[in-house]
Amino acid sequence: MTAADPRDAVLEHIPALRAFARSLTKDAVRADDLVQECMVKAIGNFEKFREGTNLRAWLFTILRNAFYSERRKAVRESEDPEGEIVGALAVKPDHDGRLQMSEFNIAFQKLKAEHREALTLIGALGLSYEEAAEACEVAIGTMKSRTNRARKELAQLMQLDDDKPTELTDSQTLSIVNQSGHM
């Protein structure tokens, strides 16, 4: 009998791993190198993966650890890589409520790494809190509060959280989203 090689299942997670790697590295080339490193480590240690547990979370953990161990080495001399949060450069929608994709990206890049990570995993890639917590090796409660704080910070950066009710109607919101898709 030719049972499917369980390692083949790694492939179906490559798109999400690439997306996560781009979020971490902010660089498409480095991201794919990181995914490659992740694959080498995952296949090399595949006997440590317990079948029936969450392969996606396991792969994300490997990728994440590879990224941070590399970065720890690189970062020692650079100053405060985590501290570059919430700059003064808030991105405000135009009068007509336009908010460009690039402006969203700029705001997103300003988030702390752990916040960007939480939003990428949960908001963009659709992981559950539990799965994301496993991937990042933190408690579920920590992941939830990171996600909430990340949303708040991003809303602040995008000026979506004024005390007064936002002037955007739902249809305007939708049109912003639709416009940004054409970027």
Add this chain to the structure above:
Amino acid sequence: MPADEPVEKRSDDLIDENLKKAFSETLDEGVPDRFKDLLAQLKQAAPQKPSEEPEK
């Protein structure tokens, strides 16, 4: 009318839509050959251990 809808909720939705858009390009690219080839190489270098499935 959605005037009563909490601002937070609408802003969360907007954020999620933008997040999905931001990564959709990468996700839509599927699996580049580079990674398919790499998996094939890695599998070849370490053949699957025939332990877990009992022989039929």
